[in-house]
Amino acid sequence: MNRIDQVFGQARKQGHKLLIPFITAGDGGAAFTLQVMRALADEGADVIELGMPFSDPMADGPVVQKACERALAAGMNLRGVLELVRQFRSRNTHTPVVLMGYLNPVWRYGLQAFATDAAAAGVDALLIVDAPPEESADLHAVLQPLDLHQIMLAAPTSSDQRLQLISAAAGGFVYYVALKGVTGAASLDGQAMVEPLQRLRRCTKLPIAVGFGIKTAADAATVAEHADAVVIGSALVQVLAECQQQRSEPDRVIADFMAPLRAALDAPVLLTS
Amino acid sequence: MSLKAGNQMPTSATTSGEIPAMWRFADAIAGASGASVPDARGHFGDYGGSFVSETLMTGLQELTEQYQRWRHDPGFMAEFARDLKHYVGRPSPIYAAERLTQHVGGARILLKREDLNHTGAHKINNTVGQALLARYAGKQRVIAETGAGQHGVATATVAARLGMQCVVYMGEVDIQRQSINVFRMRLLGAEVRSVSSGSKTLKDAMNEALRDWITNVDDTFYIIGTVAGPHPYPMLVRDFNSVVGREAREQMLADHGCLPDALVACVGGGSNAMGLFHAFVNDEEVAMYGVEAGGEGIATGQHAASLVGGRPGVLHGSKTYLLDNDDGQITETHSISAGLDYPGVGPEHAWLKDTGRANYVSVTDSETMAAFHKLTRLEGILPALESSHAVAYGMQLAASMRPDQTVLINLSGRGDKDVQTVAKLEGIKL
Structure with a gap:
């Protein structure tokens, strides 16, 4: 059974809200990323979303874009990303890893070869930002036999018809983009996501993760009222960028970053607020 | 919405x-x-x-x-x-470049004058x-x-x-x-x-x-x-630019009594070329040439010729030919002309290349500059550096053809915007 299904299944039973941190692979170097992944898992990450750096990340804001540039300058590529997952798995066999990125590098690697190698490395799912359901048939065909999920995005602008299309193509969970914008943009409007999330619930049986624009523990708590999981990306990438600059101890930085988020998601007050 | x-x-x-x-x-x-x-x-x-x-x-x-x-x-x-x-000021004329034709000594060279449009380009x-x-x-x-x-x-x-x-x-x-x-x-x-x-x-x-x-x-x-x-x-x-080819086709038939033997247009993303080609796609006797920016030469890697020197991939929302490295990262391009300095190309050009209906070639920065000066001096028309790529290849092509044949070059823009660039390239202080 795919690790994602396991952790979401357990969480549903226990009323647990999942925390999904996003980092860019190779930002700060491969060794730094591996250390960060392990620290994240230790500090309460339920799933790790690992960004595959791309030269032209058109759906990402400046924070992730700069992280991509640093990672590429440090020599990261898809082989390196898979090697990171392999090393992470040598000590952690339970935390699901989702690879997030853009199609061209995966296409250049070869869809089949990449799916095979990703499964062997211990990857659980792929989220390809620029592969909407209409353009996902080839990807789906290589992922499914290997029990790799394709995580699909849903947006505030997606119609019911599109949500059904997305739901049919998706595996693991559906990733709802909380705002009209790129990653790390603007601020969150909890009220605005209620109606579209209700629509999405009607269209899919899969768990729902919400991301884009979640910066604080308070944001995370707001989102968790309506979703099964919270993705936190740019805010963490920014903290890691500062961590590299100031040469501070990443384990400490991660612990400080994760604790309030974890507390906000685990607080029982959530159910009544 | x-x-x-x-x-x-x-x-x-x-x-x-x-x-x-x-x-x-x-x-x-x-x-x-x-x-x-x-x-x-x-x-x-x-x-x-x-x-x-x-x-x-x-x-x-x-x-x-x-x-x-x-x-x-x-x-x-x-x-x-x-x-x-x-x-816009349409229709734009087709101009017979007599002195350029004479200089080249081959097929008759005609120019579709998109440079005369309002704002100076197609x-x-x-x-x-x-x-x-x-x-x-x-x-x-x-x-x-x-x-x-x-x-x-x-x-x-x-x-x-x-x-x-x-x-x-x-x-x-x-x-x-x-x-x-x-x-x-x-x-x-x-x-x-x-x-x-x-x-x-x-x-x-x-x-x-x-x-x-x-x-x-x-x-x-x-x-x-x-x-x-x-x-x-x-x-x-393509559709909004296809007026170029539709006009050109009618003008050729009305004023010259025949279709051109070859069309030549520069290709960065490919809008002026697609605009010219579209109306001629079914005229199989009309050869079509898209001219990409060869920069310092394809072999040097310093170019922006995605059809000639690239391979299929996915960029900016479509599957098309592009320039990337073996990791699938989009590479930086080089061209003397900012308008052609793009690592992808319109997907319809990719399709026209694979079906063989259109031919895609490249010319270097220096061939482009030579053509820029030639057209300026011989015809009193200062072409954009982008369009100068088409002129450069059009001259080469015409030279290999008979005098009773015609080459129609899309002069997609005027060169006023480029005079500073040209001066700088040639070490001239303005």
Whole structure:
């Protein structure tokens, strides 16, 4: 059974809200990323979303874009990303890893070869930002036999018809983009996501993760009222960028970053607020 | 975000029922394979499509529906035709370059004078069309990306005319080498936003414009300047520019009694080439040549020739030929001309290449400069550096052909914007 299904299944039973941190692979170097992944898992990450750096990340804001540039300058590529997952798995066999990125590098690697190698490395799912359901048939065909999920995005602008299309193509969970914008943009409007999330619930049986624009523990708590999981990306990438600059101890930085988020998601007050 | 054309549509648009045939879109021009392209999802054979984030899918689908509706609307088409005639200054003439022909000593060289259009290039055909679509869709803000600045100027121009807010994204490098166009855009009331990410050129400007559109999709119309990007852009930019080929075909038959033996146009994203080629796709006796920027030479890697020196991949929303490294990272390009400095190309060109209907070649920076000077001195026409690529190859091609044959070169833009670049290249202080 795919690790994602396991952790979401357990969480549903226990009323647990999942925390999904996003980092860019190779930002700060491969060794730094591996250390960060392990620290994240230790500090309460339920799933790790690992960004595959791309030269032209058109759906990402400046924070992730700069992280991509640093990672590429440090020599990261898809082989390196898979090697990171392999090393992470040598000590952690339970935390699901989702690879997030853009199609061209995966296409250049070869869809089949990449799916095979990703499964062997211990990857659980792929989220390809620029592969909407209409353009996902080839990807789906290589992922499914290997029990790799394709995580699909849903947006505030997606119609019911599109949500059904997305739901049919998706595996693991559906990733709802909380705002009209790129990653790390603007601020969150909890009220605005209620109606579209209700629509999405009607269209899919899969768990729902919400991301884009979640910066604080308070944001995370707001989102968790309506979703099964919270993705936190740019805010963490920014903290890691500062961590590299100031040469501070990443384990400490991660612990400080994760604790309030974890507390906000685990607080029982959530159910009544 | 719904179609709000009802209260925005100008009433005068429906009064003129007369649309010149040359300005009417062919509903589905059958391609070389007999199939009409693109298909409903924007595929040209294996190429094209909508490889974008879900955040943009609804906006693109609405745009597709709006376009499908208005392209068949006599009022919309009449207004477009009127703007092309009275604002752009169409039709643009076909000029017989007698002295250049004599100099080359081969086929007769004809020039389709898109450089004579308002704002100095073919780009205005498309921006007039898309701005009209924006108005019919009730959008008050337009954004654009630009390389050489011609598309930015053409967008700022139509935005000024329609009283729309206009933001143009332009790479930092291009802002430096095209400062005159930057100033023109600002004079026209547009805000030019400098893009300092990546290679700081056209592709990065396009990334930034896409990010803007993702964020402001409700009130913003993204006027893409070339036949690249996600569906429906490759189709609608082609259609709005196809007036070039339709006119040229009629002018050739009326004034020269025959079709040209060969068409030559420069290709960056490929909008002027697609505009010229489209009406001729079914005329199999007419050879078509797209000329890419060979930079320092294909072998040096310092070029922007995605069809000649690249391979299929996915960039900016469509599957097409592009320039990337073995890790699938898009590589930085080099060209003397900012307008061709782009690592991708319109998907329809990728399809025309694979089907063999069109030929794609490249010329180097130095061949381009030689052609720039030749045309300027022999004909008194100062071509844009982009168009000089077409002139350079057109001269080579004509030299290999008989005097009773004709080569029609698309002179897509004028070179006034490039005089500073040329002076700098040649070490001349102005």
